[in-house]
Amino acid sequence: MLSKRLKTLRTKSNKTQSDFAKIIGVARTTYAMYEQGQREPDFATLQKIADYYEVSVDYLLGREEKKNPSWGDQAEFEALMNNPQEDQFYKEFKESPEERRKALLAAWEYLKSLDNK
Template sequence: MFPQRLKSLRLAKKLTQQNMADLLGITRQGYGKYESGQSEPDNETLQKFADFFDVSVDYLLGRTNHLNTQTDDEKEMKEFFNNPELNLFFKEMKESPEEQLEELREIWEVIKKRNKK
């Protein structure tokens, strides 16, 4: 199942085996073995394929027929939390006393009400 799905995803992006090999930093022959079923990728490489093609590892392995198991909300949340500025903000929040967190909640409510007007 994996070899067929890998080839199908590659062709859908109009990429050659050499393109994929270059992206992975391996030889074309090495990549070709994945598509022919002569070799199986390690977990790290499997995740690289899933990330590159924006599909789940389960899809690549044939455990599901859904390309991506993440909902739009989950994708949006992932993008939100991958923002380094927000990560710093949330790290600081986590270490803040409860009084400051409550004050922040109150300020946020004021901002939300202001934007509704």
């Protein structure tokens, strides 16, 4: 199950094995073995993969079918992603450096606080 989900997630994100191996800090051959089911990632690597794709480790391992239970309604999430501007924002946000993501989240928190005033 893990190997199939890894390949599906990677291809949907338009990444090559080399691209994704660099993202999670392993050799391309090592990552290829994960997708072929010949080797399994250690827990830290599994967490990196889950974090990158924003899915649970249980989803990767086939223990649950929802990619991320905290997303709530999958149809609502998919509708959000069908908006080209929001989809682009999400993709760029996900691939932005951590400092930029933190700054944007801080700005969002500030904007939300204005509603409470």
